[in-house]
Amino acid sequence: MTEVVVAGAGLAGLTAARHLADAGADVRVYERHGEVGGRVRSVRRNGYVFDRGFQVLFTAYPAARRELDYDALDLRYFKPGGVVARPGHRATLADPFRDFSGAVESLFNRDVTTLDKLKILQLRRELAGKSDAEIFAGPDRTTRGYLRDRGFSAKFVENFAEPFYGGITLDRSLSTSKKAFEFSFKMLSTGHIAVPARGMGAISEQLAESARDAGAQIVTDETVTGIEGGERVRDEVAVELGRETTTADAVLVATDPKQARDLTGVESIPTEAKGCVTQYLAFDGPELDAGKRILLNAGASESAGDDEGADDGTKTDSDDRIDGPNQVVQLSSVAPEYAPDDRTLLSATFLGVPDDPDEDLAVQTARTLDSWYPERKISLEPVHTSRVEFAQFDQSPGVYDRLPGVRAPGGSVFLAGEYTEASSLNAAMQSGRKAARAILADLQ
Ligand SMILES: Cc1cc2nc3c(=O)[nH]c(=O)nc-3n(C[C@H](O)[C@H](O)[C@H](O)COP(=O)(O)OP(=O)(O)OC[C@H]3O[C@@H](n4cnc5c(N)ncnc54)[C@H](O)[C@@H]3O)c2cc1C
Numbered sequence: 443m444t445e446v447v448v449a450g451a452g453l454a455g456l457t458a459a460r461h462l463a464d465a466g467a468d469v470r471v472y473e474r475h476g477e478v479g480g481r482v483r484s485v486r487r488n489g490y491v492f493d494r495g496f497q498v499l500f501t502a503y504p505a506a507r508r509e510l511d512y513d514a515l516d517l518r519y520f521k522p523g524g525v526v527a528r529p530g531h532r533a534t535l536a537d538p539f540r541d542f543s544g545a546v547e548s549l550f551n552r553d554v555t556t557l558d559k560l561k562i563l564q565l566r567r568e569l570a571g572k573s574d575a576e577i578f579a580g581p582d583r584t585t586r587g588y589l590r591d592r593g594f595s596a597k598f599v600e601n602f603a604e605p606f607y608g609g610i611t612l613d614r615s616l617s618t619s620k621k622a623f624e625f626s627f628k629m630l631s632t633g634h635i636a637v638p639a640r641g642m643g644a645i646s647e648q649l650a651e652s653a654r655d656a657g658a659q660i661v662t663d664e665t666v667t668g669i670e671g672g673e674r675v676r677d678e679v680a681v682e683l684g685r686e687t688t689t690a691d692a693v694l695v696a697t698d699p700k701q702a703r704d705l706t707g708v709e710s711i712p713t714e715a716k717g718c719v720t721q722y723l724a725f726d727g728p729e730l731d732a733g734k735r736i737l738l739n740a741g742a743s744e745s746a747g748d749d750e751g752a753d754d755g756t757k758t759d760s761d762d763r764i765d766g767p768n769q770v771v772q773l774s775s776v777a778p779e780y781a782p783d784d785r786t787l788l789s790a791t792f793l794g795v796p797d798d799p800d801e802d803l804a805v806q807t808a809r810t811l812d813s814w815y816p817e818r819k820i821s822l823e824p825v826h827t828s829r830v831e832f833a834q835f836d837q838s839p840g841v842y843d844r845l846p847g848v849r850a851p852g853g854s855v856f857l858a859g860e861y862t863e864a865s866s867l868n869a870a871m872q873s874g875r876k877a878a879r880a881i882l883a884d885l886q
Pocket residue numbers: 449450451452453454455472473474475478479480481482494495496497498499500610664665666667696697698699701718830832833834858859860861865866867868870
């Protein structure tokens with residue numbers, strides 16, 4: 443029986459472990475933390491669910507549809523679009539295809555122009571006819587330059603694209619690849635945004651259970667510290683686990699990118715990070731009228747967006763222009779299971795990893811909400827803060843052409859991780875499946 447060691451029990455490692463075990467391999471997964479999931483974990487405490495930073499599942503993700511049992515995840519859905527917010531002003535930008543009640547309000551939303559709404563429909567039609575492979579092929583450029591050249595208004599870019607896509611790619615400057623934008627736009631227009639009722643960590647827990655059911659062994663609190671040998675396919679590989687060493691016919695390195703680069707020496711593994719801080723805050727009293735929509739921080743100034751926007755690739759200082767979090771989400775409205783019955787739970791996400799103390803971030807969020815909802819007195823209690831230095835790798839234009847493949851180390855050593863594809867949950871699961879297939883093809 444082919445013996446495979448998997449280093450890392452994030453989404454990529456767990457997906458690979460399941461496929462390998464399903465195909466009859468003898469699989470051992472070593473995970474350095476006490477629990478599985480890597481970047482996709484949840485803390486459940488005092489009746490609350492705190493995800494490891496604000497994360498969501500796009501239900502249209504092809505790999506997620508293939509690998510996950512959505513019914514068992516008991517998904518809770520966001521309303522599409524968002525609420526564009528600035529001091530004394532809130533306006534709903536709805537998805538006209540799915541939410542007709544919001545579409546009426548959208549027509550009167552002056553934060554984007556009617557022409558933008560038509561352009562959204564046009565883009566949606568165009569991307570529906572493109573495969574995912576087509577989206578990631580060909581020339582690349584920044585999202586900002588792409589939106590400008592397609593004729594979207596500066597208002598649309600500043601009021602909607604910056605906070606909304608900035609929240610997805612952790613890059614409000616929109617200097618991320620337009621391919622990441624096109625892919626997420628397609629996912630959003632063909633599916634829903636959701637979280638599992640038990641938190642995003644339920645995704646990892648489900649994958650781990652499937653891997654174990656298929657026969658894989660998952661060992662937590664065990665770090666892979668080195669790999670020796672395996673230069674040629676079918677060469678035995680020695681896997682160092684601190685002071686012990688074990689052997690296998692193949693090793694799959696499914697750690698985070700930095701560790702993967704250290705363990706394999708593959709230099710094309712991207713290690714430039716995008717991070718964020720998500721703070722969870724609770725309050726009593728009626729929920730905010732944003733309901734199940736994301737509140738987008740459009741910045742302070744209504745005149746913002748009257749200019750033509752920055753040149754392609756040029757970072758603007760719009761990050762600095764906003765006070766407070768990039769986006770606020772009323773999680774307990776989307777998923778009541780995220781908070782005790784009598785409380786409303788918000789998440790507030792700050793891009794980058796500001797080193798402000800937790801209390802200062804809470805003050806900034808309170809000030810921001812007061813300015814968006816001057817008619818309400820909301821008394822916020824910070825209940826948890828999640829700081830993630832490496833949430834995604836930097837996806838600047840051209841990055842996808844430079845990413846390593848799953849066979850990059852060569853011989854009996856393989857790679858799995860979001861960074862062999864793109865930076866997303868989908869990419870992690872996709873990479874795990876590809877790596878398992880490569881191992882099975884090479885070794886059996
Ligand atoms: C705050 C945040 C928000 C995000 N938002 C979204 C979103 O909304 N939508 C989306 O699609 N994606 C989002 N992502 C990205 C997504 O979570 C990741 O792309 C994906 O989870 C990466 O999975 P992975 O298995 O490749 O890596 P990881 O999750 O990093 O897993 C690697 C695992 O390897 C383990 N490990 C590391 N070194 C060793 C070692 N030496 N030995 C043993 N084990 C080791 C780690 O502990 C970890 O468990 C977000 C991520 C974060 C953190």
